[in-house]
Amino acid sequence: MLVAPIKDLRTWAFIFCFFSIGLTTKFSQLAEAGRKPFAAFTVGVVVNVVLGFLLSVYVFANYWANLSR
Numbered sequence: 001m002l003v004a005p006i007k008d009l010r011t012w013a014f015i016f017c018f019f020s021i022g023l024t025t026k027f028s029q030l031a032e033a034g035r036k037p038f039a040a041f042t043v044g045v046v047v048n049v050v051l052g053f054l055l056s057v058y059v060f061a062n063y064w065a066n067l068s069r
Helices: 003-024 027-033 035-067
Strands: none
Touching: 003 035, 027 035
């Protein structure tokens, strides 16, 4: 069936979305700014990933549940 590959694609798209944040970040410049900005950035990314995942699960739960029917 088509549902399983689409769910896998959704998972990979989510992973690559947040992975791309790390690719565009210049950690050397962030490290030069000091520990506090680096810690603030890290906490912000972690919070963003967790909230983004939870929100996407909540918003799209009915869609993914009804897709296999």
